[in-house]
Amino acid sequence: MSDNRILNKIKKLLALAKSTNPHEAANALRMAQKLMQENSLSQTDIELLEIQMESVRDVNQAQSIPTWSAMPAKAVADAFGLDVIRGRFNAFGCYVMQFVGPAERVEIGSYCYMVLGRKLVKARAEFLKSLNKRLKKTSKIARVNLFAIGWIKGVMAQVEKLVPNEKEQALIQQFQEREFGELTTTKTRHAKATARDQDAGWAGYQQGRQVQLNAGVSGAEQGKLEHKI
Secondary structure (H helix, E strand, C coil): CCHHHHHHHHHHHHHHCCCCCHHHHHHHHHHHHHHHHHCCCCHHHHHHHHEEEEEEECCCCCCCCEHHHHHHHHHHHHHHCCEEEEEEECCCCEEEEEEEEEHHHHHHHHHHHHHHHHHHHHHHHHHHHHCCCCCCHHHHHHHHHHHHHHHHHHHHCCCCCCCCCHHHHHHHHHHHHHHHCCCCCCCCECCCCCHHHHHHHHHHHHHHCCEEEECCCCCCCCCEEEECC
16 A cells, blocks of 8 residues: 555544544544554654645746746745745756645645736736837836736735644645755846836736735635736
């Protein structure tokens, strides 16, 4: 029997151990404890089953990640109480954003990142088309990047952060240490801009305010991503 199958079986037995039937509860607890002893498993090993990781293709595939393309992942992580790690999926050689946290929130958060990323890339491309064709390339890049940063800030201004409780935080940390070992912090590339370029950031902010990213109501992790009309 594989480790995960054993862990899942123990998890089910521990759930049965809460049964209102005393005999059934005692029997389930005894079987769970026996399996844990036989396989040298702790309660933490069982609890870590609640923590999952979902990988989503990064919206930007540059090795040195610009600030604007790192921000959507941070916005989603804040909204759903998750951690996010940028990594490389070697099978295809593409960069991915890896969301880590309680299984149900990871599933919703990773989906929202995909949708949010597509919306941002589309809005950025449309803003680029609207710029004066006679502008220097450096000015265009600065303005379109500031627009994207403003756009995400507009989204984030509406997000109420979901902070994981202490137990969740500890489990997420243990999961990451188990999967990745020691992690390093990546620095993002900031947009170089002049005072004349700053209006682009405000335009992006105003547009981003029209996008809603919700983590659910009263603890219900039913996230949604929609565009206001």
